[in-house]
Amino acid sequence: MNEYNIKAQNITKRFGSEIVIDNFTCDFMPDTLYSINGASGRGKTTLLRILAGLDRNFSGILDIRGKCSVMFQEHRLFPSLSAVDNILELSFEKKDPALTDMTMSTLSSLGFSPEDMKKYPDELSGGMKQRISFARALLFKSDILILDEPFKELDENLRSVISDIILGESKHRTVIVSTHEIPEIFKNSAINIQL
């Protein structure tokens, strides 16, 4: 229980001569919500990429113990797959009716109609793509859930739905969220890290 899922020690990341992450240290524990806060350009996405193991070009020590699922800020949906298939094909090894039902139910709670679920990424709005990307990360069985700006492009109602889901998830795994404005609900429930 006291074993960390990610240990980051003295992480420093430079882009040329510019230091983007300066000596970042944190143990990310299981079943805990972390909110990485900061204005745009403060290195939130860079830090999340390092924590997810996608950027290995940094100095410091990083130990990741467990599987990560990531919601990318740029959505990153596969254009040849429908909205629902972008989740089914990525989040699960094999399709089966129970998983399809679970995916559709999650999408429904995120405001998708059955017609929207069949649409392709080029037919979806930015907010819809954002939610597909969120659902994909959410449904992938992982120890660490990393969400880069999950509240961007969402209305108040969906922000609240997603905040509740994130809080629920943080009871079962490490959840790391980056955001430039901390939702009220996170202020007491999350370990806030200011960049």
Next chain:
Amino acid sequence: MLNKHPALLKKTLSAFAVLIFWIAVWYAAAAIVGYELILPSPLNVIISFGGLIRGGEIFAAVGASLLRVMIGYIAGVAAGVITALLTDRSAVLRQILAPMLTVIKSTPVASFIMLAWMFVGNEKLPILVSFMMVLPIIWQNTEAGLSAMDKELSEVAEIYELKFAKKLRIFIIPSLLSFVIPALITSMGLAWKAGIAAEVISHCKNSIGNGIYESKTYLETPELFAWTAIVIVLSLIIEWLLKLLGRRLMKFERI
């Protein structure tokens, strides 16, 4: 159907008018030359074509030529894709194989046919020549497609631990199509023409190339034109089918 689509009707009529124009030019040129051995009239070519059909040998020849070229083509496509996948992963292998690509691309088809003839004999020569025409084009285009693949989606595939078969189906193939389909069409045209040229040179039995060779040997110029017309028409049909297939695939993959 054409009445409902005026643009299509206009296009069909103008294509027909162009065809009539060139047949008229051909007629006029044949009349001016006045020597069937050099330039037969369209009518005599049609008569020779009818003779070939009635003789029946044309069907076996077309079938056998198509089969040979298609074997070489499919093998060339497979080898080109596999080689590109390997060279994309290994810079060393790419360096080792790069001179081979340059040599294949720079060697004149005729030299290549003569050289290859010594090693594989008459029957397999068109297969090998078609193969060698296709391989470098598919290889280069597949490699270009692989290096142009979306790096962001590659990261998604990495994070979500996609197995290779799934990655191939949902990411690699759709990403490569816009590079590979034009290469498939171009290389088919080259494979077809080079394969027939190889048949002509090797006098490969039961082939379009042999029909062309014998027509030339016996100075049957209308028949030579008829065989050539068959090559052109088949080439157009194959290209049309590949373009149609390519469009369907691109639409299916939403490219």
